[in-house]
Amino acid sequence: MSATETLVRTHKYRLYPSKKQEAIFTEWLETCRRLYxxxxxxxxxxxxxxxxxxxxxxxxxxxxxxxxxxxELKKDNHYLKRAYAAVLVNVAKRVDKTFLNFIREISKGNSKYGKPKFKFRLCYNSFTYPQPGIKHQKFRIEDNRIYLGKIGHVKIIVDKDFPNRAILKTCTIKREVNQWYAHISFTQIVSIPELQINENKAIGIDLGIKTYGVLSNGKEIKNPKWLQAMEKKLVREQKNLSRKKKGSKNWKKQLIKLSKIYRKIRLQRNDFLHKETTKLANDYDLIVLEDLRISNLIRNSRLAKNISNVSWGIFQNLLSYKVNEKGKKLLKVNPRNTSQICSNCGEMVRKSLKIRIHECPNCNIVLDRDLNAAKNILQKGLNELRSSIDNTVGLTGSACGEVSVETQGSKKFVKTTNKPKHG
Ligand SMILES: [Zn+2]
Structure with missing residues (x-):
């Protein structure tokens, strides 16, 4: 019997609104921004x-x-009257979300972070249609058109189809400089076949800044050169922006320039991430990464950190769903000490971030620092997997047929059923 899992995914499609429709989009953005x-x-x-x-x-x-x-507000504001009600409700939801985040930060003692901000015209670029039920559809897709409540049919390029049995959730109309996109999120119930992990096809990956990732088998995921060049350019233009007077004509011009670079980087980076994650999901059965929520090892300029954080988040998400779809497994482990412990003998070898080589005084092994970390990450993942198997066997007995460990020749196989994620 195979388990099922509910995945939430988002597809992004280019929209081609008519002049009239674009005017409505623009008006609604402004209405939503003011309401916000x-x-x-x-x-x-x-x-x-x-x-x-x-x-x-x-x-x-x-x-x-x-x-x-x-x-009540609609009574004396014809802009609000013209906008779609559900879209306005979503504005209230966005405000609520930012305030809830803010309160959470305050309760953690970070009163400086996350204070809700008033939005400038150029900084408010999207509005959202929710999808409450099948009877009252607020948006739907019909071939190369999308129906949007109160706007009508808008031309859309559907280059990625929705999977069967996908349930549409929300549609966010987004302006990216001078182009329009629909971000459509949906849930999908997938059945996950029983999983057989060949330990020879298991790897750990250490994500970094200079090299994108180092694999425990010694292979590397290299950062594309153009991306690095673009990111340098971004830092430069960001500095340019900060020198200009906020809200001035030149500031706005610079902001548009910056958004264009951002968009280009995003497109190129996503392309790179798609290719790399597809390769990994094809080549390996078990992939172990550090849990980024705990990881806080990057000491670099803030922007570099932000970029890699965003990129690693996307990398994990893409990898996670590609791996799940193939019935393989992605594990995230606590990054504690992965760069310090010797992957060969287990000795603790303390070293600062500057030291790029792992040299073990106990077993004399010499390894690249990141490779050593990747090997430790893999080891942690395998240990976790084994102990979860032991626990399950201990708790439920092997009669349930969900989990078993077999030995085949000299290769060790770990056989388990991929269970729904617990977050
Ligand atoms: Zn050692």
Whole structure:
């Protein structure tokens, strides 16, 4: 019996709105932006008063409070009246999300981070259609057209089909400088075949900045040169922007220039990530990575860090679904000490980030630092897999047929059923 898993995925399609439709898109963006700023202002103003009260007496403005205001607000604002109601509700949701994040940061003691911001015209570039049910579709796709509530049919290039039994969730219309895109997210229930992992086809990957990734078998994923050049250019233009007066004509011009570079980098990088993850998912049965949520090892300029963080996040997501679709396995392990421990003998060999070579005084092995880390990552993954198998066997007995360990010749096979992810 095979297990099933629900995947959430997003496809991005280019839109070709008519002149009239583009005017509506632009108008709605502005309407949503103003509403967004209004809701943010309202929450701040409310808080200014409430914070003077003792804790138990304070009231808060919620998502529902703000949604409930919409009919009243529409009465004397014809822009709000012209926009699609569900799209406006989503604006309230966005505001709520930023405030919830902000509150979470404050509770962690980071009052500096995540403070909700008012949005400039050029910084507000999307609005979202939710999909509540089959009866009341707010958007749907018909061949090369997408139906959007209150706008009608817009030409779309569907270059990637939706999988069978996909359930559409949301559609976000996004402006990228002078082009329009629809980001359509959907859930898909996939059945995962029983998994057989050949340990010879298991690898650990150490993700880095200079080399994109080092594999535990010594292979490397090299950063493409053009991407590095573009990223340097991005840093330069970013500096240019910071020298200009915020909101000025030159600042806006520079912002558009910067967005174009961003878009180009994003497209090229995604292309690179797609190719690399497809290769990995084809070549290996078990792939082990460091859990990025815990990893905080990169000491580099903030921008470089941001870029690699975003890129590694996408890399993991792409890899995760490609690996899942093939019934293979991706594991994320705690990065603690992966660069310090000797992958050969287990000795702790302390070294700063500057030292690029792992030299073990205990077993005398000399390895590239990242290769040593990749080997440790793989080892952690294999240990985790074995202990989860032991636990399952211990708990449920081998009679359930879900998990078994077999030995075939000299090669060791670990056989397990891929269970739904626990987050
Ligand atoms: Zn050693």
């Amino acid at each position: 700023n209004y809701f943010v202002r309202q929450r701040f103003d409310h808080w200014e008063i409430e914070k003077q009260l003792p804790k138990g007496y304070r009231t808060y403005i919620s998502y529902f409070d703000q949604c409930k205001q919409l009919p």
